[in-house]
Structures are given as C-alpha cells and as structure tokens.
Amino acid sequence: MLWRVRTTLADRPGILAEIALACGRAGVNILGLQVFPTTPLVTDELVVSGPDGWTDVMIAALFADAGGSDVSATRVSDASLTDAPTRYLRGVHEVLEEGRDVVEVLHELLETEPPDVADYAGHDVLALTRRDGSELTVSRAVPFTAVERARAQALLSLVSDAGVDVPLITPSTRGAVPVVREAGLADIEAVSALHERCSVDTLYDRYQVPLKMPMTTRMARRLVVPDHGMALVVQVGTDVVGHGVLELVDDAWTFQLIVEDAWQQQGLGTRLMRYAAGRAKQAGAARLTFVTAGSNDRLLRAVGRAGFVARVERHDGNVHITVPLRDVRAVAAG
Template sequence: MPWRVRTTLDDRPGILADIAQACGRAGLNIASMQVFGIADRVTDEFVVDGPLDELAVARVFTDAGGTDVSVTRIDDGTVVDAPTRYLEAVHQVLEEGRDVEDVLRELLATEPPDVADYAGHDVLDLVRRGGTTLRISRAVPFTPAERSRAQALLSLVSDAGADLPLIAPSTTRPIPLVREATLADIDAVAAMHSRCSVETLYARYQTPLRMPMTTRLARRLVVPERGVALVAQAGLDVVGHAVLEPSEHPDNPRWTGRVLVEDAWQHRGIGTMLVRQCAGTVREHRGDALTFLTAGSNDSLLRSVGSAGFVARVERHDDVVHITVPLRR
C-alpha cells in the first residue's frame, strides 16, 4: 500500500542513508522523494510502498531520526514529478475550466483525513488578484515551498488574459463588443453585478441576489456547467451578460436564455446586441427555439427582442415571462 510520509530531518551527511536503510529493513520501497529546505533542517516528503500500516510506517521514520512525522494514504497515480503536476494544473484551470480551488486541493493533498498522530489542521491563506482570500487547510503542515507554489499558481491563473483586453479602450466613448465569456472575466462579471440595482438583479434572477458576489458564483456565470455564457464588453468593463442553457432532454432542440445589462448601459443597444448573439449561438448549436426568461415587470428584454428583428411568443408563468423566439431558418 502506498503512503506519503512527511518528516523533518537534520541537515547533515548520512541522514538520508539512515532513512533508506531503515525503510529497506522494514520492507518499504521508496518510490519518490522531495526536499523542502528550512534553515539548518529540512522537511522531506517520501512516497513509500509496503505492507505496513500508517502507525508502523511512522515508527520506521521516527526511529531513523525523523521528527514531526506524518503519514497519509495515497493512490497509485500520485507519484508524479511535482513541477509537472503544477504545470498540468494550470492547463486544467485555463483550458478545461476546472475550479482552481479544487485543483489546488488535489495538488496539496488535503484528502484523505486519516493521518497518524493527528495534531490539528494547518491553514494556508492565498491572496487572489482582487484582494480576496482563498483558504485551504489540511492536517499535514504546509511547507514554505508548497505555500509559494500554490500562491504562484493562483496568481498565474487569475492574471491570465486580465491585462490584455479584447478591444481597445476609448477615452471618449468605448465601443461595446459581445463575445463568449472566459475565466478571465470572473472579476469583471462580479464587478458588473455590484454596479447593478436591486431591481435589475431581480429582473434577471427573480430572487434577491446575495452581494457581494462570491468568486464561485461568478465562475459559474462565465463557465456554466451546461450551455454557453456571453458578455458585452465596453472598454475594460463587462456591462452585459447572458447565459444560454440547452434543454435537459437531448432530443429537445430548445434553449433558454437569461440576459442582464447593468443600469448605466441600459437603453443603449446592449440588450439588442446580446439577444442577437444569443440567437446566433443557439443556431450554431442546432437549436430551433430560444426562450428568454425574465421577471414580469421587465419590458426592456421584450423591446430588445423586437429591436433585434425577432417575432416572439410571450407567455406568463406566475411572475416569470417566457419570450420564445423561433430560430428555424
């Protein structure tokens, strides 16, 4: 059975030989090793495989001169070069849309909780680009190297594309552009929601929205689990947002859409631009109808649908208005 062992050792010649000999006598095979230097002492991480349980493994390293020994059970796929794992993690976040918190928890091995000689959780606070904090904890203490790696990864994926606007900002009047949302839009979408009035948010969500918006919720809005998200960008700001979701039944070619335009940009054609792009996106996915959902008191979306050149069927279900646009050519 494979185990991950963390232990602090004196930084002196021969200490690793003592550890290797002790593992050999106990029938433990050392599959990999990492060194985290700390002043005159080092914290070493070993991945060992053998027939012993965690308490027996911890005793082998303690008797060989290790202190602060912790042992956790791992799976066979964990033995991978650490820099490679972090590079693959960046790809998973930026290209595959995985949540950075989930990726970091895998990298830092916050599970499983069965740790020999449990002495309490260590806490790792990582600072996001917007100043918010991502907190991760585990039973095995974090090394300075792990803290630095985790912060560097979070900073990298947060800043990816953030300083490269897709359209050039104008000092007089920014030109709006509608495009598909990406992970780089998380902070901008959250900021747009903070500029919206309670009435505007209610028309979009039909429920009071908790503010300030969490990063996890903003991420769902730019990379939904099902469907596509669009944003309207003016200069460096996101001023409009839409989410398109396909029917839960694969044989049903109908989609639903929800649109939000911040108050300062309403009645300036942003809603019409979003409606047109929504319709085009659904057509690309072979949908034959798109139903926009909004609160019953919101007439702006209906006007935007008409301005976009569509003839829609309007139905009211309780306090929600369904505006259905046929898209068959």
C-alpha cells in the first residue's frame, strides 16, 4: 500500500533525518520526496509504503509524532512515483496533441479524487485564470501548495496560448469545454443542427457546392457513419460545433471538415486535423489529404498550426493538402 504524506516541518537542519529515523523504526519506506519551501516553515510531500495492516490514521500519527504538523495521508497508486515535472509536461502534450480536456488533465495531475483523509478539515480551492479572464477552479481535501498552484497555472497558461482551452463563445457555467471524439448514429440530429447554424460560405468551403438546408436524414446518416471510414465531431456541452469525415478513397485517406462560424479561429479545426491524422495512422495510412474549396485559406493556416509539412495541389478548383504521417502518433479508437 502506498500513501502520499504531506506535512509541515520546522525549517531547521536535521528535521528530515528525524522523520526518516521514525519511518525506519516503524518499517515505513520512503519512496519519493518533494520539498515545497515556505517561510519560516517548510512543507514536505513524501510517498511511502507501509507494513501490512497499516491505515491512513496510523501513517499520519507516525509523522505527527516525529515532529510534523498539519499532516495529511492519502492512499495513492504507483503513478505518484513518477517525477512531477515530467507528469506536467506529459499533461501539456495530452492537451495539445491528443485533444484531452485540460480540466480533466489537471484533476489527474493534482489527484483530486476524494481521498480517505485521516483528519478532514474541508476542501481547499485552487482558482486558475484562463486566457479570456474567466476562472477555472479545482478543489481538493489536501491543501494545495504554492508550487502546485504555480505549476497548474503555468500548464493552463501554456495551453491557453495555444488557443485550445478558450472558445469564442464562453463555456457554460457547467464548465463545458471542446472535446474531440468519434461520431455515431446518436449524433445525427446534432450534426444536422451544426450545418443549419453554418453560413453559406462555410458550407461551400466544406462541400464545394451550394448545400440545401435543412439536411436530409439520409445525408446526416452518411456524415456520422460514412461507408469507408469514420466521422469525428467536436462537442461543447450538448452541442456539436465541428465535424469531419475521414475516408479511404481510391486507396488514399482523405479528411474534410467543417467548424461552425461562431467557433472558427479557436483551434478546433487544428484539433480535428491532429486527431484525424492519428486515426489515419492507426488505420495504416502513410499520408493524409485534406480537401477543401480553392478559396479556403483558413484550412492552409490550420494545417500549419498543426505542425504538418504539407504538399499543396489543385484539382478541379479544389485544394488537396497532403501531409506525411511518419512522425504522427497513432490514435486508437476510443
């Protein structure tokens, strides 16, 4: 059994030796240590393993008797042994490259699942600021340290600068954020509604022909369950605000996408592209071609923001942007 122990100690020489000696006598092994300096005290966080039969209360009492104060002991998994800065860097990668929800990633990094705390004194609240000035709050029974607050804000600021956490329309009070996922038959109505909210120009860029609305059920069904590929959507709350079709056409993988006007220039097209590239790579594709109308410069910019090296060709008034998938990480079906 592993525990994370957080304790406040006097900032004096030898105090850690006293803690280590007490743990050694009790058969508790120290596997990890982080120091969060404060003045005039210091907060230490240790990951420890204990003998069979030990409880959270017993672990907390051991550290309190050895000179610690404000001791909290919570059960944790082996993931807590991973270096903290490495975990945060991986978190940034997951948000930017895999399209994960930044709120979900922060909850994992800060381990906010309700712990069995030996001496519960109420939840601490961590308030982080988004790019648009709105707040993202995270709460936890174990108080946050200044270092954790700084790390979390740095991660949020980094992904905010990349434009993946704040859409043009402010998320609802329920904290809805864009999520990229595969589509299914349950999305027929939402995909139809997305197209009805799009302008004539946006629809033309996607389909290269004038599109009659409202959309027929047959067409909507083909858009969410294509014959030779898969459909992807960007969902915010209960609304689908972006859609794309990844298809195998004449032995070549192609991707065509649409993002409704109010959500354009917020990085959603780039996230759809990255996800589509990962799914195409998983399906065995060596390259992927994005197809759009010849006048759609936004798609070219989105390809650049996604970090792809592309070959651009024109076919019958349309633009084909082909990118190699050699350095793209495959994404399994979710």
